[in-house]
Amino acid sequence: MIVRWKYGLAALALATASASAQAMTAEELVAKNLDARGGAARLQAIKSLKSEGKLLIGGQFELAVVQYQKAPESVRSEASLQGLTAVQAWDGKEAWQISPFQGRKDPEKMSADDAKGLADDAPIGGPLASWKERGSQVTYLGTEDVDGTDAYKLKVALKNGDVEYVYLDPDHFLEIRIVTQRSVRGTQVESISDYGDYEQVDGVYFPFSIATESRPDGNRQQITIEHAEANVAMDDGLFAFPTTKGAGR
Template sequence: MKIIKTILSVAMISTSSVYVYGQTADEIVNKYLETVDPGKKLGKLEAVKMEMTAKSQGMEIPVTMFNAKNGEMLLKLNFQGKEITQMAFDGKDMWSTNFMTMKPEKADAETTENMKQNVDFPDGFLNYKAKGYKVEYLGKETKDGTETFKIRLTKKPIKVEGKPQENFSFYYFDTDSYLPIVTESEIHSGPMKGQKSVSKMSDYQEVDGIYFPFSMQMMGQEIKVNKVTLNPTIDKVMFAFPAP
């Protein structure tokens, strides 16, 4: 009898939530995709190149990011005249430049495996069910003076020190535009483990029929997008760990 009461309680909560919120997660996600991709071009993308400027300690650092269809990615910056690969992934190996030795180093097996199973190109919400992801609508919340829909996106579990752990992020969509203006997620490893990673997006602009944020703040760092190129010519050697 206790189990039946519990099930009924859950059902009543779920029903009342839909009634109170007046929106469902699917409706919000679909509206978002319609807004940023009215011509349904996202699914046809092969690659995206973003040329940006990051402001750090009074300096402006040129940053270039490539993302490709099979999960390949490259994030490089130009620091004091030197090009440095901050992160790269070729679908098999994840690596970066050690800032002390200035030599490339592969990520550990756990980090690489977590990267492999959570490939999000071109958008985590596109065909999210087929990826095994789940979305939940958590109601309205005000962020930076703007009323938003709060959505929890849960991806496949990751491993942290060998133990499975939930992998989710919160997205805050402007209730007027249906564009995400803030994302929040937990940092699972490193010196900032357990802290919250917050990103802010604004100044959405249209590029060949798809809308991208041209102004971002990540962990308090300002990033300005200068140019977005869709389906650029890419030599995939750039993603691979350099030969000795």
Template sequence: MRSQSFLKLLVMMVLAFIIQSKTVQAQSVDEIINKHVAAMGGDKYTGIKSIKIESSAQIMGMDLPSSTTIVQGRGLISKTTVQGSDIVQAIDGKTGWMINPMAGQSGATPLTEDQVKMSAGQLDLTGLHNYKSKGYTAELTGEDKVEGAPVYVVKVDMGNGTVATHYISKDTYYILKSVMNTTAQGQEVELKTNFSNFKQVDGITFPFTTEVESPAMPGVMTMVVKNVEVNPTVDESIFAMPKN
């Protein structure tokens, strides 16, 4: 009987430890994410309603000027100049379109559902702020290093088939690296992004250098930000698909 009582007590202690560990982990994840949001600008960061970014994409020896305008939760339009031609991609609510002269397109064509899905995350300018209310779940999966910098590894399930693993600096609480896994056209796609050269604009922190790597691209693409406008006035008609 004593052995049975001891066994029950041991089981209860183990269960209590597991529950406590999960609680501590959840608190740690929330603490890390809250510090990350604060590092990005806190109230000013979460007050972003629109943004316009002028940048340059560098890939395969080419320098491609680009401009992107986003309205929080509403739409985005991005224009990239390639060999004198403008490639335009836009999201208008739950639909999207593209003009790609490099593919022989003279007018706008609708984006596929998968293409819209992969771009829709860019409409949220507030990142991990209030992540639970967005339907996300977050888990602290461990610690690591990114180019020698110690980081927390936080896995975020966005609930729409996309899972992002963020490597958050233990010193600055900036995201130094993200690995995003999603499904497009029945195939799993992995997108690796490194962030650096962080600067503040109107009290909000932005990475001015971004390196993107994906099997869909021939090599690493480096994005260098030239200028950022926070909360510019935007005529939302620019997101509408033009009539051909």
């Protein structure tokens, strides 16, 4: 799951002090990020998250989008337009999809390479919240300019070989950009996602605006979340490959 920052969260501004000039470690920056989002305990208490909004592709096509996330790492995304619904899901072990816009209305399993993006995005708290549990390695790389902001740059090396560079706002310690690099069928693929419009869901801040550009294909998409609800009941079957032909749910 973009858009430039829009703050306007007075409570957040008061709760998160500006970064000090002294050098900080990767773990200290992660801790500040979790505190800024509402605290590790509140984030861990969110066992599921349902988000609804709009997906704008290439600045031309607008689809209704719904995403379901369930701890520890299950995710399902649905994008609908003119009576057709595309589905992509990951149940923690394998991924599958329904692609009606490409003329494929039956569920089909995705390759391990194609599943990487879903697996990487599945954790509710993002790449920093549970990095130790997921077997990731986090390294602080100093600061780097992000559209005029001197952001803290963290390298997150995932267990599956993918790499995510997480940029934190220096005043609020929230993610403003994540650059993901992964190998797909022998080709290096990169996506750049900009995050903004943070809103609280059960006491935890989540980005409600996410703009992503994929490279080298140059595809662009913008997700705007209009409503999100935590700890919604979700059956594991929602994420599993359908056992009935043609069934998406």
